[in-house]
Amino acid sequence: MKNSQLYKGSLNTIIMKLLEENGKMYGYEITQKVKAITQGELNITEGALYPALHKLEADGFLDVEIEKVDNRMRKYYKLTESGEKETVNRLSELEDFIRNMQSLVNPKLEF
Amino acid sequence: MKLTNEQIAIIDQTLMDKGVVYEEIKLELLDHIITDIELESEESDFEIAFSKAMLKWKRELEEVNPSGKFAAPRIVMEKFSSFFKGQYKFFFPAAAIFSFLIAIITTLYPEGLVYNTVKLVFYSVYFLLSLGGIISLFFISKTKSKTISGKLIQKSRWLLVLQFFVIYMYSNSYSSLYRHYNNEPFLGKFIEWLMPCYFFLIACHLIMIAVEHFRVVKKYKLV
Numbered sequence: 001m002k003n004s005q006l007y008k009g010s011l012n013t014i015i016m017k018l019l020e021e022n023g024k025m026y027g028y029e030i031t032q033k034v035k036a037i038t039q040g041e042l043n044i045t046e047g048a049l050y051p052a053l054h055k056l057e058a059d060g061f062l063d064v065e066i067e068k069v070d071n072r073m074r075k076y077y078k079l080t081e082s083g084e085k086e087t088v089n090r091l092s093e094l095e096d097f098i099r100n101m102q103s104l105v106n107p108k109l110e111f
Numbered sequence: 112m113k114l115t116n117e118q119i120a121i122i123d124q125t126l127m128d129k130g131v132v133y134e135e136i137k138l139e140l141l142d143h144i145i146t147d148i149e150l151e152s153e154e155s156d157f158e159i160a161f162s163k164a165m166l167k168w169k170r171e172l173e174e175v176n177p178s179g180k181f182a183a184p185r186i187v188m189e190k191f192s193s194f195f196k197g198q199y200k201f202f203f204p205a206a207a208i209f210s211f212l213i214a215i216i217t218t219l220y221p222e223g224l225v226y227n228t229v230k231l232v233f234y235s236v237y238f239l240l241s242l243g244g245i246i247s248l249f250f251i252s253k254t255k256s257k258t259i260s261g262k263l264i265q266k267s268r269w270l271l272v273l274q275f276f277v278i279y280m281y282s283n284s285y286s287s288l289y290r291h292y293n294n295e296p297f298l299g300k301f302i303e304w305l306m307p308c309y310f311f312l313i314a315c316h317l318i319m320i321a322v323e324h325f326r327v328v329k330k331y332k333l334v
Contacts, residue, residue, distance in 0.1 A: 026139070026142065026143075027139055027143050028143045028146045028147065045167070046143065046167055046171060047168075047170050047171045047185075047186075050140075050171070050186060051186070051189045054189065055193060058193040064330065066330060066331050066332060069142070071114075071116055071119060072119060072141060072142055072145060073138050073142070073331070073332075074139075075135075075138055075142065
């Protein structure tokens with residue numbers, strides 16, 4: 001991950017936001033979605049993604065569904081009720097963080 | 112490239128050889144690697160594509176042994192550690208509160224009937240939890256598929272057996288006899304219940320881990 005320290009603390013929020021928007025997703029799909037949205041700027045490694053998913057599941061924010069796909073089983077992740085509430089909280093925190101950082105460093109952002 | 116069943120079996124066996132034997136982890140690693148090869152790889156040769164895909168997992172499949180007692184791939188060890196998110200550091204305070212409550216009840220209501228009822232209920236529930244743990248261990252050992260929680264229960268078998276010793280020792284101790292217990296000061300009563308309450312909470316935790324194993328077996332449709 002480019003500038004990994006900047007993204008590290010936001011990984012869980014990124015995962016939860018994607019699941020909120022897409023319902024259920026599997027691990028590989030999450031990495032590809034992030035890559036597509038950021039046009040290759042952010043590559044979530046397998047070593048970062050799966051421990052984050054397992055931790056969110058252990059914390060009760062994610063639930064899993066197993067489905068047969070082609071000649072194998074696939075594990076989909078989706079938000080639980082408490083996960084949906086937590087997503088709202090984390091997005092709010094992230095918005096505050098971005099706003100404060102903008103005030104502090106005042107980067108010239110172009111979208 | 113679309114992988115054949117034989118090629119998938121090779122990936123599956125490679126993961127097993129590297130210690131990823133627990134179904135809830137192996138399932139998603141297998142799917143990720145297969146999808147990576149099928150969608151991303153520009154190689155037409157399976158062996159080369161597989162080697163490249165596995166390079167991305169090098170760190171996660173590296174064997175680690177943080178406690179010095181049990182080695183497993185890093186991704187497996189991280190999942191193991193999720194079962195011990197600091198619960199054990201709360202057991203002692205929780206046991207202290209539990210013990211305090213029992214000591215309060217038996218002090219406020221010092222009749223023999225109350226004490227003997229509390230003792231009977233406590234050790235009966237404790238016994239049933241411990242029995243449940245042993246029965247779970249039996250069925251977990253019979254399960255063909257391995258899970259992280261199942262492995263934890265198997266590694267805790269000495270603790271499961273110890274529970275019966277704890278039950279016998281504390282329920283039949285000299286100081287647990289009513290005529291002696293009732294003469295003890297409050298602190299003595301609190302201490303009398305502290306260790307049984309601590310082991311009782313451990314028995315509860317082990318049952319929860321066993322339940323998790325059966326939940327995973329059902330959810331993942333394992334055998």
